[in-house]
Amino acid sequence: MTRRLVPARLGPADVLRVGAAGLRTRPTRVFLSALGIAIGIATMIAVIGISSSSREQLLRQLDRLGTNMLTVSAGHTLFGDTSQLPTGAVAMVKRIGPVSTAAATGTVDATVRRTNLIPKAVTGGIAVQAATTDLLTALEGSVTKGTWLNAATERQPAVVLGSVAAKRLGVDRTGVRVWIGNRWFTVIGVLGPMPLAPEIERSALVGFPVAAERLGFDGHPTTIYERSAEESVEAVRSVLPRTVNPENPEEVEVSRPSDALAARAAAAGAFTNLLLGLGGVALLVGGVGVANTMVISVLERRKEIGLRRSLGATRGQVRIQFLTESLLLSALGGVAGSVLGALATVGYALSQGWPPVVPPWAIAGAVGATLVVGTVAGLYPAMRAARLSPTVALAT
C-alpha cells in the first residue's frame, strides 16, 4: 500500500486568497451587502462617539472650572420665611482652615435700567447685587471688558455687568451709564461667562459699601462663594452651616454647583441606549443581508464548489472558504462603518465645538460585532456548500 493520504493544509494567505476570490468577481453585490453592516456599525459608532464627545466636553469644562467650589445661601426658617445670613458670615467662612477664598453677593432691592425713562417694571430679569471685591477670584472668572471692582470703585457709583446682563441692557463698552435705583452708575466692566454661577451672568454688581450707602442694602450676604482644597470639600461642607450661622445652622443651604455639570456628564450617555439599540437592529438586518448573499452565492457557485472538490478540496476547506468570504464581507462593512461613524462623530463634534472622541473600545466592539455577525451569517451557507456532492461539477 502506498503512503497514507493526508489532505494538505491551506496556509492563512491561501485561505484569504480563496475567500476573497468570490468577492472580487461580484463587486456590486459585495458593496450592497457590506453596506447593510456598514450602516449598523456607523450608527453605533456615531452614537457612542457623539455622546462621548459631549461628555468629554463637560468633563473638560468641569476640569477647568474646578469642583472645589461650594455656595452657601440663605434658606428658610422653620416657619417658611426667608432667612438671612449674618453680616459676618464671610469672615467666618474665611476662618475655616482649608478655605482658600470666600466671597459674597447680597441681593439689593433695586432695579437696573438703561435710562431713567424706562419704566421701573422693565427689569429684563437682571438682578442688582452687591459683591465683595474678591468675588471674581472665588469664581475664577474674568472680565471681558474694563475692570472688576476694587477697594476704590466699590465705594463709587460703579457697576460691573454680568455677560447676559450686559447683552440685555445693550451695553457693549465701558463708560456708559445705567440707571440703578434712583441714580446713575457707570459701567466699569463686563464679565465673561460663568458656567458655575449663571446667576452672576444675569446680575449688575456693585460694591458692598456703595450699595449700603446709596441703595439701602442691609449688608446681609445672600450667597457666599468659597473655594477650598479639593480633598477637603466634604469636610468644609459639613462645618459650613454651623460656621455661617451658629444659632440656626438648619437655615443655611450649602450646594456644590459643579454637581449639576457632573450630573449632566453622567447623563450624557443615558439617552443613547435607545439609539444604540437602533444601530444594533440595523447591524442585525445587515447580517441577514450577508447571510442571504452567501446563500445565493453558494447556490450560484455549485459548479465552482464541485470543481474545487475535484481538485482535492476537503469539505472543511470548502466550509472555511465560504466562512472566510462571509467574514471578509462583514469585515469590509465593519471597517467602512467604523470610518463613517468616526467621520460623523468628528463632524458633529466640531460643529458643536466639542472635542471629538471615538472611544477605542467602541471600535473594538464594532470589530467584534462584525466578526460575530460574519460568522453567524456565514455558518449555514458554508455548511450547505460543504455538504454539496463533488459530482455537481460534472452535472451539465
Added chain:
Amino acid sequence: MSGRIDERPALRDGSPDTPDGPYVVELRDVTKMYGGRVQALRGVNLAIGAGELVAIVGPSGSGKSTMLHMIGTLDRPSGGTVRIAGHDVAGLSDRELSALRARHLGFVFQKFHLSPGTSALDNVADGLLYAGVPLRVRRERAAAALERVGLGHRLGHRPEQMSGGEQQRVAVARAVAGDPPLLLADEPTGNLDSAAGAEVLRVLRDLHAAGTTIAVITHDMEIAEWCPRRVRVRDGRIVNDEGSGHRPPAEITIGARE
C-alpha cells in the same frame, strides 16, 4: 429482450498482483444504485494500467458518467471494489478521498470550469492549491504546464480573452500541472468545434506520449475510434473492450485542416 452478456472479462491478464500491474484504475464487480431502484452500473470490471490512453464510450444513460464518478472518486459504489492508484476507495474517509483527488487525479470538464477574470496562469496554479504547494511553486509549475499545452505565450490572458480550444487547453494544463497518475477527461471536445477539438486531442496525444494515463469519457464515436483502447458501456455494463491503451492514438483526421 436480453442485453449482451459481457463474455470477455474486462479485467484482463488476471489479478492486479501480476507483474503487469500496478493498475492505476481497478474496478471489480462495481455496482451503483441511485435511490435504491435505478441501477446505473450492473457489475463493472475494468483495469487501466499506467500510461494507457482509454476511451470510455457510450450513449447518454449508459452509465459512463457514473463510471467517471467512480473512477474520479467523486462518489462511492453501492457494491464491488474501486481501487485508484492502489487505494481502496471504500476504506477512505472523505478527507482521504480529497487528498487522493488532489495528488492522483486530474479532471478536464466539458465546460472548462475556469474562473472568469483570473489569468490563465492563476487558473492553472489554483489546480495545485489543495496539494499543499506554495504559491510561488504553484505559479512555476503552472507556467511549465501551460508551456506543455502550447500556451506558454498566453500566461496572462483571461479565459474570456481566449478561444474555446485555448480555454480547454488551459483546463488540461490545470489537470496535469501536478503530474497526476491519472487524467480524467469528461467530453473534453464536447463544447468545441472540430478544429478546436483537434487542438485538445493533440495535447492529449502528447501527454500520452509523455507517459500520462488518460481516460476520456465520451459519447462521440469519432473520438473513441481515435483512442487506441476503447471500452464500450451500455445499460450499466461493459459490452466491449478492445485495443491496447499503450499504443499511440490514430491520426487526428477531424479538423485536420489547420
